[in-house]
Amino acid sequence: MNTDFLDAHERHWEDAELLSESARHANADHLYGVAAECGLKRLMCAFGMGLDADGRPPPGDRLHADGIWDRYEAYRSSHHLGTGYPLPGTNPFSDWDVNQRYAHRSGFDGARAGRHRVGAEHVRRLIAQARKDGLL
Amino acid sequence: MTRFDEILPKLADVLGHHAQALALMAPVIVNRDLNGRVRLMVDARWADDAENAQRLNQIAADLYGALGPHGYPPERGLLFEGSLEQEFGRGRAFPLPGVDGVHVVDRLATDTSWSSITPPTGGPPRVVFFSIKGGVGRSTALAATAWSLAEGDTRVLVLDLDLESPGLSTALLPEDRRPAYGIADWLVEDLVDNGDSVLGDMVVTSELSRNGEIMVVPAHGQDPGEYVSKLGRVWMPRVTDTGVREAWAARLDRLLVGLEARYQPDVILIDSRAGIDEVAATCLTELGASSILLFAIDGDQTWSGYRILFSHWRRAGVVAEIRERLQVVGAMVPDTGAKEYFDRLRERAWNVFTEELYDEVPPGALAGTEDYWSFDETDLGAPHYPWAIRWRQGFAALTNLHDRLNQIDPAEAQAVFGPLMEGVRLVMDTKQEVDS
Numbered sequence: 001m002n003t004d005f006l007d008a009h010e011r012h013w014e015d016a017e018l019l020s021e022s023a024r025h026a027n028a029d030h031l032y033g034v035a036a037e038c039g040l041k042r043l044m045c046a047f048g049m050g051l052d053a054d055g056r057p058p059p060g061d062r063l064h065a066d067g068i069w070d071r072y073e074a075y076r077s078s079h080h081l082g083t084g085y086p087l088p089g090t091n092p093f094s095d096w097d098v099n100q101r102y103a104h105r106s107g108f109d110g111a112r113a114g115r116h117r118v119g120a121e122h123v124r125r126l127i128a129q130a131r132k133d134g135l136l
Numbered sequence: 137m138t139r140f141d142e143i144l145p146k147l148a149d150v151l152g153h154h155a156q157a158l159a160l161m162a163p164v165i166v167n168r169d170l171n172g173r174v175r176l177m178v179d180a181r182w183a184d185d186a187e188n189a190q191r192l193n194q195i196a197a198d199l200y201g202a203l204g205p206h207g208y209p210p211e212r213g214l215l216f217e218g219s220l221e222q223e224f225g226r227g228r229a230f231p232l233p234g235v236d237g238v239h240v241v242d243r244l245a246t247d248t249s250w251s252s253i254t255p256p257t258g259g260p261p262r263v264v265f266f267s268i269k270g271g272v273g274r275s276t277a278l279a280a281t282a283w284s285l286a287e288g289d290t291r292v293l294v295l296d297l298d299l300e301s302p303g304l305s306t307a308l309l310p311e312d313r314r315p316a317y318g319i320a321d322w323l324v325e326d327l328v329d330n331g332d333s334v335l336g337d338m339v340v341t342s343e344l345s346r347n348g349e350i351m352v353v354p355a356h357g358q359d360p361g362e363y364v365s366k367l368g369r370v371w372m373p374r375v376t377d378t379g380v381r382e383a384w385a386a387r388l389d390r391l392l393v394g395l396e397a398r399y400q401p402d403v404i405l406i407d408s409r410a411g412i413d414e415v416a417a418t419c420l421t422e423l424g425a426s427s428i429l430l431f432a433i434d435g436d437q438t439w440s441g442y443r444i445l446f447s448h449w450r451r452a453g454v455v456a457e458i459r460e461r462l463q464v465v466g467a468m469v470p471d472t473g474a475k476e477y478f479d480r481l482r483e484r485a486w487n488v489f490t491e492e493l494y495d496e497v498p499p500g501a502l503a504g505t506e507d508y509w510s511f512d513e514t515d516l517g518a519p520h521y522p523w524a525i526r527w528r529q530g531f532a533a534l535t536n537l538h539d540r541l542n543q544i545d546p547a548e549a550q551a552v553f554g555p556l557m558e559g560v561r562l563v564m565d566t567k568q569e570v571d572s
Binding site for chain 1: 372381
């Protein structure tokens with residue numbers, strides 16, 4: 001299947017919201033992270049990141065939300081329109097890890113998922129802005 | 137083939153044909169993106185309304201047909217947003233002429249739009265010195281004005297915001313008295329929450345001060361350091377950890393507020409970058425200036441430049457928010473043929489102000505009344521009536537201005553800069569009256 005970071009960003013966000021409404025915090029937390037990752041990768045493409053024939057980013061950029069936040073900054077800073085697309089300097093996903101999907105649900109709560117939801121919302125705002133600016 | 141300047145008329149034509157349908161879905165926004173391509177933006181609830189969705193698709197198709205490369209194919213020609221209200225708050229929205237209820241939101245690659253006008257601040261008056269063309273003696277006039285005000289007991293804070301061509305501080309401070317840091321340093325440090333580390337060492341009092349004080353904030357410190365690298369970052373917006381975005385103009389305003397609190401000036405004189413530039417836009421429209429001095433020499437370039445700016449304000453519908461703060465300054469008025477030169481300058485200024493900024497006064501009505509903001513050509517108090525600065529060789533170069541001001545004869549300064557100095561005092565008095 002073809003890579004579509006934009007759609008992936010949106011569907012992961014939508015599903016995270018559904019799970020969050022049902023207090024399914026563990027999987028909502030996971031999906032907020034994936035939603036942020038996909039959204040940032042779509043913006044990185046707009047700022048010059050190329051994908052290989054399989055739709056994959058360069059090896060150094062095959063990261064999840066905890067790592068891609070800082071990589072995004074590198075792409076944004078190299079594009080003249082990047083000044084309009086800043087993220088907070090502190091990565092809200094610094095305590096998020098994709099392997100936490102193997103963890104027990106008791107390790108997750110609403111506060112934790114809420115923090116990561118805020119991080120995903122930052123990305124959603126930039127995606128909405130990019131759409132209006134004609135970058136997407 | 138449609139070109140950029142034809143977008144708005146064609147939009148008005150197409151959307152005018154759909155005015156009834158659009159009125160039902162108001163508010164409606166025309167989104168003109170960074171590439172100059174246009175899409176309609178409407179409330180998300182219309183996407184699920186079959187009848188209106190069909191209408192919108194037809195409008196999107198018509199727009200694409202009319203705008204071609206400046207439009208989007210119909211399947212991508214619509215944006216559905218949950219909240220349109222926030223789009224109006226960005227300062228780049230203006231009504232589409234000829235179609236009620238439709239606004240254009242313009243996305244620009246720059247952070248400033250020249251059309252987001254901040255009302256005058258509540259603190260000491262901020263007076264901006266601006267010229268559409270460089271090399272007209274603007275910085276020199278600012279230095280002389282600061283000197284004149286400080287001959288009295290006025291505390292003057294002077295900011296060199298001609299960041300790309302700094303030099304004002306040279307006129308007011310000898311080389312060995314420059315502070316360690318300047319405005320560019322603060323703007324760069326502020327991006328990493330480190331502004332306070334330079335704030336206390338970026339202001340120096342000029343020894344030209346007599347009874348009052350001239351406090352100078354240069355563009356850069358004594359050692360400019362990596363000035364070009366800093367300059368490339370000064371207009372970065374800043375984002376807090378909570379995601380709140382602060383544009384560079386707001387950061388600059390925060391610096392001014394901090395300097396006001398720390399140094400308690402009676403007036404702030406700001407030397408702006410010349411031309412239609414990012415820094416100039418901020419100085420003129422976003423720092424809450426009480427007065428904006430428009431330096432002008434007589435010539436086609438001057439007036440075509442000011443006309444571009446004024447007509448932008450008129451199209452953006454913000455003329456009334458800024459025009460009362462404008463004042464033309466006639467720079468470098470020559471001794472030879474001074475009257476003819478001045479009369480020509482005044483006439484051309486009046487023509488541009490009348491066509492772009494003044495209200496049209498119907499026959500039988502009076503100009504200058506509450507109903508019609510307009511002035512006769514010879515009205516001494518009109519914003520187009522130039523405050524004249526006489527040309528003098530001794531004041532021509534900033535490099536030796538410090539020495540020149542140090543030995544200046546007050547009568548000579550008055551002869552050259554008199555109307556400007558008196559005008560700025562009047563701005564201060566008026567602000568004081570308004571505030572009290």
